[in-house]
Amino acid sequence: xTGQILSPDELEAAxxxxxxxxxxxxxxxxRALHDGRLTQGQVQAWALNRYxxxxxxxxxxxxxxARLPTAELRREWRRRLVDHDGEAPGIGGVARxxxxxxxxGLDRAYVESLEGLLPATKFAVDAYVEFVRDRSILAAIASSxxxxxxxxxxxxxxxxMLRHYDFVNSETLAYFHPRLTQAPRDSDFALSYVRExxxxxxxxxAVLGALKFKCGVLWSMLDALDYAYVTPGRxxxxxxxxxxx
Amino acid sequence: xTGQILSPDELEAAxxxxxxxxxxxxxxxxRALHDGRLTQGQVQAWALNRYxxxxxxxxxxxxxxARLPTAELRREWRRRLVDHDGEAPGIGGVARxxxxxxxxGLDRAYVESLEGLLPATKFAVDAYVEFVRDRSILAAIASSxxxxxxxxxxxxxxxxMLRHYDFVNSETLAYFHPRLTQAPRDSDFALSYVRExxxxxxxxxAVLGALKFKCGVLWSMLDALDYAYVTPGRxxxxxxxxxxx
Numbered sequence: 001x002t003g004q005i006l007s008p009d010e011l012e013a014a015x016x017x018x019x020x021x022x023x024x025x026x027x028x029x030x031r032a033l034h035d036g037r038l039t040q041g042q043v044q045a046w047a048l049n050r051y052x053x054x055x056x057x058x059x060x061x062x063x064x065x066a067r068l069p070t071a072e073l074r075r076e077w078r079r080r081l082v083d084h085d086g087e088a089p090g091i092g093g094v095a096r097x098x099x100x101x102x103x104x105g106l107d108r109a110y111v112e113s114l115e116g117l118l119p120a121t122k123f124a125v126d127a128y129v130e131f132v133r134d135r136s137i138l139a140a141i142a143s144s145x146x147x148x149x150x151x152x153x154x155x156x157x158x159x160x161m162l163r164h165y166d167f168v169n170s171e172t173l174a175y176f177h178p179r180l181t182q183a184p185r186d187s188d189f190a191l192s193y194v195r196e197x198x199x200x201x202x203x204x205x206a207v208l209g210a211l212k213f214k215c216g217v218l219w220s221m222l223d224a225l226d227y228a229y230v231t232p233g234r235x236x237x238x239x240x241x242x243x244x245x
Numbered sequence: 246x247t248g249q250i251l252s253p254d255e256l257e258a259a260x261x262x263x264x265x266x267x268x269x270x271x272x273x274x275x276r277a278l279h280d281g282r283l284t285q286g287q288v289q290a291w292a293l294n295r296y297x298x299x300x301x302x303x304x305x306x307x308x309x310x311a312r313l314p315t316a317e318l319r320r321e322w323r324r325r326l327v328d329h330d331g332e333a334p335g336i337g338g339v340a341r342x343x344x345x346x347x348x349x350g351l352d353r354a355y356v357e358s359l360e361g362l363l364p365a366t367k368f369a370v371d372a373y374v375e376f377v378r379d380r381s382i383l384a385a386i387a388s389s390x391x392x393x394x395x396x397x398x399x400x401x402x403x404x405x406m407l408r409h410y411d412f413v414n415s416e417t418l419a420y421f422h423p424r425l426t427q428a429p430r431d432s433d434f435a436l437s438y439v440r441e442x443x444x445x446x447x448x449x450x451a452v453l454g455a456l457k458f459k460c461g462v463l464w465s466m467l468d469a470l471d472y473a474y475v476t477p478g479r480x481x482x483x484x485x486x487x488x489x490x
Contacts, residue, residue: 022482119461120468123368130375212483216364219481223365224465227472236464237267238457 006204008195014204015145015191015211022215023146025153029226034156036164041242043165044104045229047097048240049121049221051111054097054175058084060129064140067133076189083182096175103172105244116240120224124217131213138203142194142210146218147187151180251449253440259449260390260436260456267460268391270398274471279401281409286487288410289349290474292342293485294366294466296356299342299420303329305374309385312378321434328427341420348417350489361485365469369462376458383448387439387455391463392432396425 006014024030032038033046061080068074086092101111110116132140154176161168198207228235235241251259269275277283278291306325313319331337346356355361377385399421406413443452473480480486 026482028479118465119458120365120369120465123372123462123465124365126375127368127371130371213364216481216483217368220363220365220368220469223472223479223481224468227468234273234468236461236468237271238461 003201005199005201011198011204011207012191012195014208015142015194016148018208018211018215019146019149022212022219023149023153024215024218024222025149025156027219027222027226029222029230030153030157032226032230034160034164036160039242040104040165040167040244042225042229043161043167044101044106044242044244045240046225047101047104048106048111048116049118049225051097051101052114052117052121053125053221054084054094055112056125056129058094060132063129063133064137067137067140069137080186083178093175093179096178100168100172100175103168105167116238118224118228118236118239121221124220124224128214128217131210135210136203136206138194138197139206139210141190142198142207143214144190145187145194145211146214147183148191150183150187154179154183248446250444250446256443256449256452257436257440259453260387260439261393263453263456263460264391264394267457267464268394268398269460269463269467270394270401272464272467272471274467274475275398275402277471277475279405279409281405284487285349285410285412285489287470287474288406288412289346289351289487289489290485291470292346292349293351293356293361294363294470296342296346297359297362297366298370298466299329299339300357301370301374303339305377308374308378309382312382312385314382325431328423338420338424341423345413345417345420348413350412361483363469363473363481363484366466369465369469373459373462376455380455381448381451383439383442384451384455386435387443387452388459389435390432390439390456391459392428393436395428395432399424399428 029046033043038046058081061077061084065074065077065081068077082092084093086095089095098108098111102108114122128143131143135143158170158173158176161173162170194207198204228239229242274291278288283291303326306322306329310319310322310326313322327337329338331340334340343353343356347353359367373388376388380388403415403418403421406418407415439452443449473484474487
């Protein structure tokens with residue numbers, strides 16, 4: 001930190017630089033997933049653990065929603081709940097993620113039970129919800145800015161997985177398609193909020209720190225998967241054991 | 246879970262069985278540490294990350310202390326704060342841990358800044374403090390029961406490290422010596438509290454779940470160290486970079 005106040009453009013550039021260094025598209029497990037180097041069992045482990053992230057996102061958004069001071073901000077943030085929880089059973093992002101775990105051959109009740117999660121997944125995701133509860137509203141909004149970088153990773157993920165794996169298809173990957181429009185809409189809002197409201201050095205440091213924190217959440221989830229499921233003999237006691245090779 | 250109420254002896258046996266399966270003395274990184282297979286830089290990474298656990302233990306204990314209903318219980322739990330924070334600067338478990346990081350060649354201000362921590366370390370330790378804040382007092386006390394198993398790991402750690410590493414000595418490992426008497430005293434209390442107060446199936450399940458949770462905290466910390474610092478090229482962005490080979 002230089003201790004200098006940044007212009008909105010400089011702040012945005014600093015945020016994008018954090019993404020360029022720390023976003024999880026750079027993680028070796030992500031590359032292995034997209035390059036077709038994982039087994040179906042390893043992709044199961046990824047989808048099972050990532051389910052916990054997906055299913056806690058509405059809790060994260062509701063936690064922030066409860067703290068927002070105006071109807072305008074709450075309406076904006078409420079869209080995220082609609083995207084994830086849908087308008088009816090079977091609709092929405094969490095339901096679409098379960099279509100992926102179904103398609104990979106995982107038992108839905110087992111996935112929803114959360115029993116096979118890596119502890120590290122739970123700690124990382126819970127840390128995200130708690131961050132949004134405990135930090136400033138500005139920092140909480142800034143922590144969502146990883147969505148600035150998600151269209152790229154989603155495109156890579158879908159095309160790579162469809163090309164390399166016969167155990168997925170465009171229906172089981174249906175989660176990702178709406179995210180290509182939802183994520184930019186959401187990150188446009190969050191970025192313009194942050195550009196407008198982070199005016200002091202302290203606020204700008206909090207915003208940059210929030211994005212680093214969130215990159216750490218996503219990165220550490222892939223660290224844990226890579227550690228547990230790529231080298232044999234590393235699955236921690238009690239965690240999911242792949243049901244296919 | 247069988248759904249049957251266990252006798253106090255059966256409950257204790259079930260707790261000890263969890264330790265036999267899940268305590269981190271079984272982790273490959275622990276074995277590598279004690280067998281002399283780590284470099285000084287890898288031991289630095291372990292001590293630096295473990296420092297965060299040490300320095301949050303008083304916060305964990307104070308969080309529980311604040312919830313305990315009687316002077317008797319609070320006096321019992323207060324001893325843990327005295328053990329860790331001492332009666333004067335430079336005394337107590339946290340200060341002794343800093344002697345270890347000093348002895349390993351780490352800059353004390355850097356260690357205390359927490360800047361180089363693995364995100365997974367932070368998430369795991371914070372999850373422990375939050376568990377103690379949010380769960381029942383019975384579960385919070387039960388989560389300390391990993392101390393039942395710590396004298397063994399401490400003995401292995403000290404003798405193995407002294408034998409294999411010329412960069413530690415009995416002075417830099419001074420943290421561990423008092424723990425050999427403190428941990429059994431503390432776990433005796435916690436175990437007898439749990440044996441007496443966990444009387445329903447739900448309470449016993451909460452107690453067993455608390456110990457599993459805590460084993461997951463310790464285990465995932467070693468997963469993260471093993472992943473980041475044993476295979477080259479895995480240190481996450483922003484984390485500690487060893488200062489010696």
